[in-house]
Amino acid sequence: MFLNNACQLPGTPGPAALASRGGPSMGHTTDMLRVMVAARNVEAVDICSFELVDAGGGALPPFSAGSHVDVLIRDGLTRQYSLCNDPAESHRYRIAVLRDAQSRGGSKALHDGVRVGDSLTISLPKNHFALAHDAQRHLLLAGGIGITPVLCMAERLARIGAEFELHYATRSRERTSFIQHLAASSFAGRVHHYFGDSESRLVLTDLLAAPVGNTHLYVCGPKGFMDAVLTTARSAGWPEAALHHEFFGAALASSADDAGFQVKLASSGQVVWVPKEISVVAALAQVGVEIPTSCEQGVCGTCLTRVLAGEPDHKDLYLSPAEQAANDQFLPCCSRSRSEMLVLDL
Numbered sequence: 001m002f003l004n005n006a007c008q009l010p011g012t013p014g015p016a017a018l019a020s021r022g023g024p025s026m027g028h029t030t031d032m033l034r035v036m037v038a039a040r041n042v043e044a045v046d047i048c049s050f051e052l053v054d055a056g057g058g059a060l061p062p063f064s065a066g067s068h069v070d071v072l073i074r075d076g077l078t079r080q081y082s083l084c085n086d087p088a089e090s091h092r093y094r095i096a097v098l099r100d101a102q103s104r105g106g107s108k109a110l111h112d113g114v115r116v117g118d119s120l121t122i123s124l125p126k127n128h129f130a131l132a133h134d135a136q137r138h139l140l141l142a143g144g145i146g147i148t149p150v151l152c153m154a155e156r157l158a159r160i161g162a163e164f165e166l167h168y169a170t171r172s173r174e175r176t177s178f179i180q181h182l183a184a185s186s187f188a189g190r191v192h193h194y195f196g197d198s199e200s201r202l203v204l205t206d207l208l209a210a211p212v213g214n215t216h217l218y219v220c221g222p223k224g225f226m227d228a229v230l231t232t233a234r235s236a237g238w239p240e241a242a243l244h245h246e247f248f249g250a251a252l253a254s255s256a257d258d259a260g261f262q263v264k265l266a267s268s269g270q271v272v273w274v275p276k277e278i279s280v281v282a283a284l285a286q287v288g289v290e291i292p293t294s295c296e297q298g299v300c301g302t303c304l305t306r307v308l309a310g311e312p313d314h315k316d317l318y319l320s321p322a323e324q325a326a327n328d329q330f331l332p333c334c335s336r337s338r339s340e341m342l343v344l345d346l
Contacts, residue, residue: 063125065156079106082148143221280332298334306345
């Protein structure tokens with residue numbers, strides 16, 4: 001799964017385009033909320049947190065640990081950010097945003113354009129990274145900005161008295177978000193820090209040697225970190241059902257074997273050609289068929305589409321290996337086709 005804290009399209013809107021100063025609340029609509037920025041804090045080098053509240057002072061819709069919200073940056077550009085506060089809190093949502101040097105519009109805009117008192121439009125909370133509440137033990141691993149959903153999980157698990165450990169790897173203490181909050185928390189004794197510029201090292205082969213009882217593993221962070229965690233866990237015999245992950249963005253994968261292909265819309269029978277150089281989403285948009293997207297990198301799952309016939313060429317980081325092998329769904333923002341045609345449930 002993805003929560004893209006290092007974002008996307010070129011060009012950065014000015015503050016007026018990004019957020020409005022004050023103004024009336026839009027209330028809790030079916031899909032979107034109008035919230036006000038009540039606080040903005042520097043949590044670490046290049047990382048800011050934003051506390052979002054209901055503009056009218058009311059309660060916000062509830063959320064569960066692992067949830068995220070879509071933040072409207074400007075027309076046509078939304079980005080997803082994990083909620084990192086305790087789910088028991090109904091008065092606020094808190095997100096943390098990494099300022100990324102390769103930002104394509106989102107993180108730079110939030111860092112440069114949003115101040116206390118601004119209002120933002122966000123979605124209702126969504127959760128594709130939920131806790132398994134039937135687990136006997138929870139092992140939480142976070143790399144860098146990946147602490148955001150994991151912190152929320154730790155808050156929830158501590159509140160309900162569940163057994164868990166949190167292992168948190170960062171480049172340095174100065175780049176470690178929420179380090180003081182974690183040190184002061186009720187679960188501080190369960191938190192283990194690993195700094196890349198010190199002698200402390202996270203040895204995955206030791207930590208993930210074998211699952212103990214009904215233990216579930218949750219991991220979020222940079223792709224290299226997550227790949228290492230998941231590969232080590234699978235090699236050690238962890239069952240796939242016990243592995244939970246959320247990616248923070250990825251480079252679009254391409255290969256010399258990529259070629260053009262056709263997609264057929266099951267509802268109308270319309271056939272659309274997808275050239276080698278553009279995505280299925282883009283090809284369908286050219287003929288007026290819009291598929292909702294957010295990350296455009298195959299990590300958030302927003303554009304997940306059922307495949308009724310044909311063999312997808314999966315290039316996403318959202319579906320598990322087993323889900324990819326089933327070939328009954330794919331992410332058209334990045335994935336392609338191994339067959340000459342895909343029949344889509346559109």
